[in-house]
Amino acid sequence: MPLQEISHPAIDIDLRYATANNLTGIPIYQHAVAFLHQDALAALVAAADLAQAQGLRLCVLDAYRPSAAQWRLWAVLPNPMFVADPRIGSMHTRGVAVDLTLCQADGTPLDMGTEFDEMTEQSRHGRTDISEQAQHNRRLLLDVMTAGGWAHHPHEWWHYNLPEPTRYPPLSDEVEGRALLA
Secondary structure, three states: OOEEEOOOOOEEEOOHHHOOOOOOOOOOOOOOOOEEEHHHHHHHHHHHHHHHHOOEEEEEEEOOOOHHHHHHHHHHOOOOOOOOOOOOOOOOOOOOEEEEEEEEOOOOEOOOOOOOOOOOHHHOOOOOOOOHHHHHHHHHHHHHHHHOOOEEEOOEEEEEEOOOHHHOOOOOHHHHHHHHHO
């Protein structure tokens, strides 16, 4: 299996799709365990090391996403600007995307100007209609992640993926998805 569980001293896991605190309002995952493709995990560890050097932590809100979960998100928000069409497959179903935020060393999330999964214009990178502190925090996250080898999603401050994600095939729910859905 190309997926590995995310584990690092400077990474917290708060899988929002294992709770009702997400855009669907209901839990999608049965278990709060986060996986990434081994290449993505190596890049995430590099970013976590950079964050830790600045006295910060990463908090993973979503990582590998089974295609069944992608269909549930699409049913609630069939907008390809924010949710990938499950017929095509998403970067999450390939295990090469992560949704995350930055936290202080004690785990307190930094202000990012909007909540995770807030599908509004204010969630885009480069917004100037959010506080200066939130703009700074988004730049910090962007710097840490891009230095770690990630590309950003222009519409979501929380979403990062490996460059050239389509070189990784979508994964099978029958194998990889069981840890989250079963």
